[in-house]
Amino acid sequence: MRIKINTKEYEAKDGEMILDVCRRNGIQVPTLCSIPKFHEGVCRICMVENGGRLTTSCNVKASEGMEVVTESEDVSKARRINLELLWADHAGKCSTCKKNQRCELQNLAISQKIENFHFVPRKEEMTDSENLDLLKDNRSRVVVDDGNACLTRTTELCVECRRCINVCPTKELSFNHRAGDTVVGTAYEKSLDCIFCGQCVKNCPTGAITDKNDLTKIMIDLADLKKMAIALIDPAVLESVAFEHPEIDSRGKLISALKGIGFEKVFDLGFGMELALENMTQEIKKSSKNNLLLNHCPSFNLFVKKYYPQFAKNILTVAHPDELTADFLKTEFAKKEKINSEDLVVISLSSCVAKKKEKGKNLDYVITVRELGRIIRQKNLKLKDIKESDFSSGLAVKDEKIKSITRTGGMAEMLAKKLKVKYIVADGVSQIKNILRDLEKGRVETKIIEAMVCEGGCVNGGGQARKL
Amino acid sequence: MKKETKIITKNWGQIDPNEIDDSIEVGGYQALEKFIHKMTPVLALEEIKLSGLCGRGGAGFPTGMKLESVQKEKSKEKYFICNLDESEPGTYKDRSIVDNDPHMLLEGVIIESLIVGARKAFVYVNGNYQRQIEILQRAVEQAQEKRILGEKILGSRYSLEVEIFAGAGAYICGEETALINSIEGNRGEPKSRPPFPTQVGLFGKPTAVNNAETVANIPWIISNGGKKYAAIGSKKSAGTKLFIVNGSVKNPDVFEAPLGTKLSDLIEKYAGGMQKGKNFWFAQVGGSSGRLVLEKDLVRKLEYDREAKVPLGSGAILVVDKTVDIHELLLSWMSFFHRESCGKCVPCREGTFRLWEIAKRLQDGQVSERDVAAIKDILWTLSNTTFCPLGKFAATAFGDAISNFQKEIYKLSR
CATH class of the missing domain: 3.30.70.20 (Alpha-Beta Plaits)
Known part of the structure; x- marks a missing residue:
């Protein structure tokens, strides 16, 4: 069907929202609450005019003959007032906020040129007793x-x-x-x-x-000359690191950036992945049980323990690749380099949030891509002319194919090839639920089951940065 | 006064609401018998369409059209919901119906459910109406004993189960999609339309939601025919309506009057005129969300008309005299809306909060230039950008007051 946007005609597909048509054709409409698949229409900022009436664009389907105007006096008035109202309900502590410069509300306030704020902030911390008295029942509930x-x-x-x-x-x-x-x-x-x-x-x-992380402590460790800071790069993070800092568009540049913020050594997590694969192979070989649950997705392990505790004994016990690498670094590597293992700080740059919960004692920190972005911003690292560098030597990866385990099904496929066993793969929580339900009813019989909570695998992990 | 036409109130005061036999004695459930033995759902719907009955909850949507779109749906599972979540301040017409004649309401629920093809109906009652919930429960039980409800109603092939569902008393749950959310066990907040509840409603099935007063009209229409009903009332809207006159009048109460009655008549003839020594200032028509009517507009007819300057709303009329402090009224409206906003969309959640805050400052005479500008902005965004009509409602009375009584409102301001 054809719809008119700002007097020009565009083709719209059946079921497509006005916003989708605008975006596809490069017409800017500011939004806050809408993300792919979920169009709530609650922020009321993506307002456009449709046949002279104000409407949201994110949750209104395009229909034949529609005449949409994306910029008008009323449209910008609606966006301005709603944004101002929203801003007044927001703490506005930008300078100390973790999301400073990566905040969509902040970006909107800048792009919509919100300068005058008419409303008294509801959440700002107040120390002045007079102000506090005036606004005593103005405070929002903060949890x-x-x-x-x-x-x-x-x-x-x-x-x-x-x-x-x-x-x-x-x-x-x-x-x-x-x-x-x-x-x-x-x-x-x-x-x-x-x-x-x-x-x-x-x-x-x-x-x-x-x-959650103690970034101050990490910063101190990075700056400490006595300590050797080691970064492990999960290959999955390369998918999104450019969303945080567009200049870091390759692995080589990421290694340089990590060295720039104070890491002395940067290693490939592929090393640990190969160890994990080997350990899993051994454990599966030894086990006489069927329906073994691969444990390289920490969220999946938590899911099973919480919702299907009867299958907790089916979960493999192999440590995560990051943990295995950290163990190696703090023992053999430290010995070889003649360095005290306590002076090693091993930090894994990961696309996984749940790994923070499942981390053992040798791995010091797990940081996400967002946290890396923040450290780079805080260190004020200049990325403009950043060069490419290589991984530090010492931990070799035998076969680059191992990196396919960052996608759902990768690990199971490799194991199945090696061990000649049958396997099932579940991608995302709804598939996981189905498989575990089948397992409960005895409708499934296989050797290994791989499941990833984030749809698509670690490449879409919760620790990845998002394109704003 | 002309001889009153009584449809909904015809049995009020004559029967015991807890006794189904009382109701049957004065002709209760005869319409249901007529429907079952002499009519088909399609024929009955024709009568309702002919009657010109409009939704009495406030929006005034033609009831026949709504029922027809549910009846047309092919789904095996359908629902009928009677909306008794009356929570507009100063509105108690639905409560009065239950207090006085619950069986007329139940009869309407049964007939409408059978017309649309529902096998389960809900009566969604405001959770604060404990006594009314008990009355309705008893009415359902008694009807089941008489085989008026349940399997094979009155020996026919029709079956229906009626559930009295107690809400938690939220104003927003009077909005159909929020009401449906509430019955489903979700948070009571509106959903975006389309799809309309008539296609995708309760538990994803076609659902007709009717206000309790609308439902109470149905037995009369089935008994006496749509044509006769259409002859009552005004040209634009048919039938009678329950009006509630509150405030500075001699006899504040619920009155049944034909639609098209003049506002001045309601105050003078039905409610006995103004109280002694009080002078009329303005009237608010339609509850807290209603518009303000000044003396010069008292001759206006009250009816359901899309172009009407004063929408009838729920039919509650608040008569305000000159001794009332407008600031207190502003604050009471905003206290209500800032409490009852569901919190889903930004303009309503934040806007009603800000207006409430400013209303408090207005009362203290602390309003600043910034507030005056903010009032304008908020009222605009409330009436133009909110998710559901609640935001618009919140702005109507406040906006009318600001434009009509600017001098009085800003008088105290320094």
Whole structure:
């Protein structure tokens, strides 16, 4: 069908939203709450005029003969007022915020040229007693949840866009309370205890849900001359690191950037992946059991333990590649280099959020792509003329094919080839649920089952950066 | 006064709401018998369409059209919902129906459910209406005993189960999609349309949602025919309506009057005129979300008309005299809306909060230039960009007050 946008005619597919047609044709419409697959239409910022009436563009389907105007006095007025209202409900502590410069609300305020704020902020920290008195019943409910190893939630920075509620595969989050008191929260506001896939962190437009880590400590370790900081690069992160810093568009440049912020050695995680594959092969060979669950997806392990504890004994016990590499580094490598293992700081750059929870004692930190981006920004590293470098020598990868395990099914395929066994692959939580349900009913009989919580595998992991 | 036409209130005060036999004695369930033995769902729908009955909840959508679109749907599973989530401040017409004649309502529910082909109907009652929930429960039980409800109604091939569903008392759950969400066990907030509930409604099935007052009209229409009903009321909207007149009048109460009655008549003839020593200032028509009517517009007819300047809404009329402090009224409206907004979309969640905040400052006389500009902006965004009509409602009365009584409102401001 044909629709008119700003007096020009465009082709629209059946079922396509106005916003999709605009984007496909390079017409800019600002949005906040909408992400692919989920168009809530709650932020009311993607407003356009349709036949002279204001409407949202993200959740209104294009229909034959529609006449859409994306820029007009009313449209910009609607966007401005709604954005101002939203901003006043936001803490606005940009300078200290983890998401500074990577915040979609901040970007909108800049692109829509929001300068005058008419409303008294509701969430800003106030010390002045006079102000405090004036605004005593103006305060918003603020819920901070810091009770886990992987992520931090604070509703102070939340804009109630519902992205986290929508993307959560186990439906842990929802709205609590109503009207001006509405906050995103868990049932009974208990501390979050989920499978930590990290999709909520990835999709949060502001700093309301962020990665948890002691970045100050990491910065001190990086700067410490006595200590040797070692970075492990998970091949999956190369998919998204350019979203954080467009200049880092290759592996070589990523290695240079890591060295630039203070890492002395940078190794390929492929080394640990090969070790893990070998260990898995041995364990499967030894086991007489069927339906063994591969354990390289930490979220999947958590999922089984939480929702299907009867299958916890089927989970393999092989350590994660990062852990295996860290073990090697702190023992054999340290001996060879004649360095005290306590002076080694091993940090894994990963696309996984749940790994933070499953990390052992030799691996010091797991950081996500977003956190790397933040460290680079904080260190003010100049990336403009960054050169390519190679991995440090010492940990060789025998076969680059091992890196296919970052995609769903990769690990199972390799194992099946080696061991000549049957396997099943589950991609995403809905498939995982189906398979475990079948397993429960005894409808499945195979040797190994591989499952990845993030759809597509680690390449779409919760620790990846998102294109804004 | 002319001889009153009574449709909904005809049995009020004459029967015990807890006794089905009382109701049957005065002709209750005769319409259902007529429907079952002498009519088909298609024929009955024709009568309703002929009657010109419009939804009494506020929007005034033709009931016949709504029922027809559900009846046409091919799905095996369909639902009928009677909306009794009355929570508009100053509105208590649906409650009065249950208090006085619950069986007329139940009869309407049964007939409408059978017309659309539903085998299960819900009566969604505001959770604060505990007494009414009990009355309705008892009515359902008694009807089941008489085989008016359940399997094979009155020996026919029709079956129906009616569930009295208690909401939690949220204003937004009066909106059909939010109401459906609430019954499904989700958070009570509106969904985007299309798809309309008539196609994809409760549990994804075609669903007709009707206001309780609309439902209560159905037995009369089936008994007496649509043509006769259409003859009552005005040219534009047929039938009678329950009006609730509150405020500075002598006899505040629920009155049944034909649609098209003048506002001045309602105040003077039905509610006994203004209280002694009080002078009329303005009237708010349609509950908290209604528009304000000044003295010069009192001659206006009250009817369902898309072009009407004063939408009838729920039919609640608040008469305000000159001794009332407008600031208190503003604050009470905004306290209501800022509490009842569901929190889903930005303009309503934040806008109603800000207006409430400013209303408090207005009362204290602390309003600043910045607030005056903010009021304008918020009212605009509420009426133009919100997800569901609640945002628009929140802006109507406040906006009318600001434009009509600017002097009085900003009088205190320094």
